[in-house]
Amino acid sequence: MTKAEKRKLVKGAVRREAREAQRLASRIWELAEPPFQESGSSTLLAAYLADRGFRVKFPFAGVPTAFRATSGKGKPVIGFLGEYDALPDCGLKKGTYGHGCGHNLLGAGSAAGAAATVHLLAAHGLSGRVVYWGCPAEEVLAGKVYMAREGAFRGLDACLTWHPGNRTAVNAAGGSALDSLILEFHGRTAHGASAHGGRSALDAAVLMDVAVNDLREHVPDNVRIHCVIRDGGKAPNVVPEYARIWYYVRARDRAEVDEITRRLVLCAKGAATATETRVRVKKLTAVYSRLRNGVLAGLLRDNLVLLGAPRVTQADREQVEALGKEPDFQKGVRKDIPDAAGKASSDEDNVSWLAPLGCFGVACVPNGVRGHNREYTAQSNLPFAHRGMLRAAEALAGVAWELLTDAKLLRRVRAEFTKGVKGFKYDPLIPKNQRPPLDGV
Numbered sequence: 001m002t003k004a005e006k007r008k009l010v011k012g013a014v015r016r017e018a019r020e021a022q023r024l025a026s027r028i029w030e031l032a033e034p035p036f037q038e039s040g041s042s043t044l045l046a047a048y049l050a051d052r053g054f055r056v057k058f059p060f061a062g063v064p065t066a067f068r069a070t071s072g073k074g075k076p077v078i079g080f081l082g083e084y085d086a087l088p089d090c091g092l093k094k095g096t097y098g099h100g101c102g103h104n105l106l107g108a109g110s111a112a113g114a115a116a117t118v119h120l121l122a123a124h125g126l127s128g129r130v131v132y133w134g135c136p137a138e139e140v141l142a143g144k145v146y147m148a149r150e151g152a153f154r155g156l157d158a159c160l161t162w163h164p165g166n167r168t169a170v171n172a173a174g175g176s177a178l179d180s181l182i183l184e185f186h187g188r189t190a191h192g193a194s195a196h197g198g199r200s201a202l203d204a205a206v207l208m209d210v211a212v213n214d215l216r217e218h219v220p221d222n223v224r225i226h227c228v229i230r231d232g233g234k235a236p237n238v239v240p241e242y243a244r245i246w247y248y249v250r251a252r253d254r255a256e257v258d259e260i261t262r263r264l265v266l267c268a269k270g271a272a273t274a275t276e277t278r279v280r281v282k283k284l285t286a287v288y289s290r291l292r293n294g295v296l297a298g299l300l301r302d303n304l305v306l307l308g309a310p311r312v313t314q315a316d317r318e319q320v321e322a323l324g325k326e327p328d329f330q331k332g333v334r335k336d337i338p339d340a341a342g343k344a345s346s347d348e349d350n351v352s353w354l355a356p357l358g359c360f361g362v363a364c365v366p367n368g369v370r371g372h373n374r375e376y377t378a379q380s381n382l383p384f385a386h387r388g389m390l391r392a393a394e395a396l397a398g399v400a401w402e403l404l405t406d407a408k409l410l411r412r413v414r415a416e417f418t419k420g421v422k423g424f425k426y427d428p429l430i431p432k433n434q435r436p437p438l439d440g441v
């Protein structure tokens with residue numbers, strides 16, 4: 001098959017899904033549901049795939065807004081990851097949730113890519129299965145972690161995903177490994193003006209963070225530690241008997257995160273000793289660094305180059321300007337494959353240890369639009385964003401097509417993965433019976 005034929009093939013398959021995918025992306029954008037509460041968004045995506053003959057298991061293993069949708073028979077098995085959660089304070093109205101990370105596009109784009117791949121399988125009478133994993137709560141880095149603990153993402157020959165962004169490029173290196181830790185301090189309340197009998201849990205939390213600030217001086221440069229105090233008492237004249245502080249520890253890999261977390265817990269214990277309070281540590285979720293797959297990354301790059309970055313129209317420029325931003329669109333596809341891991345983290349990197357993972361970004365917003373911000377939300381439901389999403393669906397279907405039709409190529413992808421996981425056993429990193437944080441943190 002020539003390159004032109006290949007392009008025509010995947011574009012034709014995605015075109016059949018384009019209208020419905022755009023409708024889905026817009027409806028999920030309007031719903032803008034918090035992590036683990038995406039009942040409307042997950043239902044829409046599952047129904048879309050069920051309409052196309054996918055067999056849907058919903059919910060998946062006790063995670064209410066997670067699901068699995070499967071189509072086809074036999075081998076190979078290609079997975080697609082979809083996300084659909086929104087972010088707090090990113091809604092266009094202050095104080096509301098909004099799609100400041102574009103997961104409305106991510107979930108719908110991956111679903112359209114999966115559906116298009118099924119069209120290709122059927123049209124060519126090929127054997128193989130397509131599995132779409134509906135993954136909630138990426139923004140708290142938890143959905144895939146709890147799903148993986150319950151057996152998700154096994155038995156895939158390869159797994160594909162993408163993320164909207166401001167440029168079209170392969171993401172081969174993934175992000176930082178991470179621990180998300182809740183530290184709860186328990187003290188003794190007292191009248192604020194006569195507090196000698198009190199033991200302030202807030203003091204413990206603050207003292208812990210003072211110690212952590214000093215810890216920052218003695219960690220590798222790439223380490224990031226950040227926190228918020230989620231509970232620090234209610235009034236100055238009541239000594240807080242309870243305080244809760246939530247940390248992210250990010251580092252190069254699991255070993256480095258484990259070591260920093262060990263020292264962070266010492267800071268907590270020291271603060272508890274000093275304030276005569278008790279501390280309880282809970283690991284809410286935890287993320288691996290990415291197991292890279294160079295063969296898959298190269299294949300993704302070639303498909304992106306073949307398809308090109310999404311086209312920009314005069315109307316796109318005007319819409320961006322109307323929102324007060326520069327219409328500075330990144331043109332073209334980045335041809336090199338960046339080697340440095342990102343500072344941020346994603347729970348998709350856990351999947352990379354269970355199946356060869358291929359991940360890329362597609363320009364859906366112009367440069368200069370801040371992520372995790374309502375500026376991004378405003379941009380993530382425009383025609384340009386939808387065009388980017390459909391380009392992602394084409395790239396997903398294009399790569400899946402090659403993996404389904406080229407056994408030698410798939411063997412190379414698998415061989416690199418097998419070598420990478422030699423001697424590795426997947427540790428879910430969270431306790432066996434711990435419930436996902438379904439009601440928020």
Ligand SMILES: [Zn+2]
Nearest residue numbers: 101103138163
């Ligand atoms: Zn995201």
